[in-house]
Amino acid sequence: MKFFKKLYGSIFRFVTRKIIFKIYSRKCSKAPIEDNKVTFMELRLPELSNNFQLLHKELTENYDLNVNVHYIRQGFARGKDKYKRIFAFLKDAATSKYIILNEGSDIAGGLEKREGQHIMNTWHGCGAFKKFGRSTRDKIFGDSGKTADRYPGHPDYDLVTVSSPEIVWAYVEAMGKEDKPECIKPLGLSRTDVFYDEKFMDQAKENVLKVVPASKGKKILLYAPTFRGRTKWAFSPSELDIGKFYENFHDEYVLLFKHHPITHDRPEIPAEYADFAFDVTDSLSIEDLICVSDICISDYSSLIFEYSIFERPMIFFAFDLDEYFDWRGFYYDYDELTPGPVVSTNDEMIDYIKHIDERFDKNAVREFRKKFMSSCDGNATRRVIMDFFGNDIQKYKKAGLDPEVSIVIPSYNASEFLDECLKSVTKQTFRNTEIIIVDDESTDDTVSKIRKYMEKDKRISLIEQKHSNAGDARNRGLEAAKGKYIIFWDADDFFELDAIERMYRQSEMDQADICLCNGNNYDGATKRIMETTRKLNEEWIPAEVPFNYESDPDHFILVTALPLWNKLYRRDFLMENNIRCQSQPKVNDAYFSLVSLYAAKSITIVNEKFIHYRINEASSTTRATEVSPLYIFNAYEKAKDYLVEQGIYEKVKRGFVNKALTGYLYSLRKQCEFNKIDNYKAIFDYMRDKALQNLGVDELEPGYIYEPDKEEKYRSIRQEGYEGYLFDYLQYKIGAYDNTILTHKDKYQRLMKKYERMKYSFAYKVGMKATFPIRYINGRLHGEKIKE
DSSP states (O other), rough: OOOHHHHHHHHHHHHHIIHHHHHHHHHHHTTTEEEEEEEEESSSSSSHHHOOOOOHHHHHHHHHOOOEEEEEOTTTTOHHHHHHHHHHHHHHHHHHEEEEEEOOOOHTTTOOOOOOOOEEESSSSSOOOBBBBGGGSSSSSSSOOOHHHHHOOOOOOOOEEEEOOGHHHHHHHHTTTTTTTGEOOOOOOOOGGGGGOOHHHHHHHHHHHHHGGGGSSEEEEOOOOHHHHHHHBBBOOHHHHHHHHHHHTTTTTEEOOOOOOTTTTTOOGGGGTTTTEOOOOOOSSSHHHHHOOSSESSSOHHHHHHHHHHHOOEEEEEHHHHHHHHOOBSSSOOHHHHHHOOOHHHHHHHHHHHHHHOOOOOOHHHHHHHOOTOOOSSSSHHHHHHHHHHHGGGGOOEEEEEEEESEEEESSSHHHHHHHHHHHHTSOOOOOOOEEEEOOOOSSSHHHHHHHHHOOTTTEEEEOOOOOHHHHHHHHHHHHOSSSSEEETTTOOEEOTTTHHHHHHHHHHHHHHHEEEEEEEETTTTEOOOOOOBOOOGGGOSSSSSSSSGOOTTTTTGSOOGGGGGGGEEHHHHHHTOOOOOOSSSSSSHHHHHHHHHSSSSEEEEEEEEEEEEEEEEGGGGGGGGGGSSHHHHHHHHHHHHHHHHTHHHHHHHHHHHHHHHHHHHHHHHHHTTTTTHHHHHHHHHHIIIIIIGGTTOOOOOOSSSSHHHHHHHHHHHHHHHHHHHHHHHHHHHHHHHHHHHHHHHHHHHHHHHHHHTTHHHHHHHHHHHHHHHHHHHHHHHOOOOOO
16 A cells, blocks of 8 residues: 555656646646746745845835746645645746745755746755755665656756855755856845844844843743654654753743744643743744844754854754664764764763853854855845846836936046047946036036936036036035945046946955956047056956955055045945045045045945046046145045044054055156146155155165165155156156067067068969059059059
8 A cells, every 4th residue: 555655656646747737838838938937935924034034125116027926836836726836836836937935845846947037045044064956866765766866856957045155066066057057146044134234133132021021131042943754744843851940040041942034733731830941933034043042952953053153152952863874874974074073962962062161162153154154244135136136136126216226427628528428428338327417517518418418318518617626526426426436526527338237247346445446548539448557457467356455565555556446435435434536736535545445344346447537638637737736735634533543543554654655656756747846846845845744754665665666766756856856757757668669669670571581472472463463453543554
């Protein structure tokens, strides 16, 4: 009888999964995919599981999407109800552009992904503890190898989210994604974001106190074991001795039981311990309990990974370790993995708790967290949405919500360049933007051009101010901006069309205060793009990104040039730190850039040349340095005062001074090029008498400046008059021009030799013979005599 029952089950599974479900899905797939349709499949629970909740909330509250949720209730629903749920899911999945899962099953594993569809598994647990999926083939818990191959539990994913880079390999193995390992990404798990939300944690305390009033004034012992048996008849272990725990801890602790949600059989708590032990499985979320528990007792449950975020004590009650290993197995050696004592008896647990102050190893928990939870930082939900939906998600942003990015453009007599600038801004692939142009009382037709663009694009707004400076204009734009992020672009530059999209996406992925990008120069005289290393210095980019000044205090500030146009800022970060441009005619953004870079907790990079910075234009703002010789010193000295106030100047001083000296020497050189001798003398005198002294450097020690030629130039300024330094500079420029002439002369001579060799070749002679008739006719038409 048992044999026939098993045979019937095998045949029924084959017929439903391999024939009926597929035929039904293909029939439903005749309808077109709906671009805004999202379908969640909740496999077992009757409500949204914790790893779906934040994603679902974000998608439904902020976007006009057709979001569907299907509760399959596997292991709970029976008969017609069960298959009604499955067919409803298959119908919606067939026409959904986006399908989101959080477990594996032969229902989802049999999905045939249509072209244009995207499938994600957010996975319901952190880390990689007990084995699952294909890793359990031929284990007691898992299917046989043949069965696992016949009924895969996982479809063709675009994305599977995991909690750290360390465990990617385990999910590749478990899901059978050896041919597509790149779909497993350590973006963090959405469910962990709540552990970084202070409001959520405060509410968790209130929730626990409301459900368990006896917990007031006491510590909390949490017992949260995983299930035993197969999922269809899962049960919870009963080996924890409530009586012994009561005898030892009832005055100091309460004991809370949180059984696995799929368990059918749970041990009851004796009535005599009703004021000490409480089963809160159905009344409190595991997130609430993780937030408030002082000690966690578990066994093989993945909740230990989330609990490690709080760096509190854990005990591993593994009374059936050998049996469980045979049943499922582990990805790591159990004794080496666990960041707390592994015990098999109640007495061992009680003894450890009594001596927990001296025995708890917090560093072990911290290292465990670093290894297995490094991608869970409170920002996983946004990263997951950006990675899975990409820029397409912006099309569905609900009307009336603030834009994601504000683009602020100061303008002054920029008419000549405005069309090229605004075309590259309005055609950005990232559409959820506002474009704020702040005009500084232009005297040409800049404003009238802006108004014409405003008629075509409602995202553009214009602020007009009395003539002041670009710094004031940027500040006005910042105050008016509503975006989550803000970037300051100049009206005489132009930009790659995916610049905002790429920088926004990276900022969201890394939850950065600042995102840097690269750029190049556009020579207005020659109309050519000129490569440069000044925008982003790859030599000093830290190995680990995102980063901040603490990553490398001596070189951090050398990573990027100071102009604002290659930086996307989180607007709240600027407002919270009261960062504004200086109100001065020129070099008004250097202070802003310096302070923001040092204040940022997280800086990320997209190393692409998105910005085309205009040079060699008579009317471009790039020539304006000639009228403002000393503003650069004001900027650095004010920034230095800020760093002193923050108590970090001595730590970052060397890098800051190197950055300042580079800027000072550049400014001095530009005055030579502009033939502004008075400005040149003013800068030279300031550098000789005050510049580095005002930065706290009285005597320059050998090697303090990273680049020897700059150190030599500064020493010559201190030791020579400005005439001698100017003469040395002119000699250098003449030498550079001579080298250019020699280079071109050498190249010409090489080409002439190549031509002479070619002239006597057989191929050249044949070609001349063949083309003679055409050349002869052309010559007669133009009055020229052509020789054969």
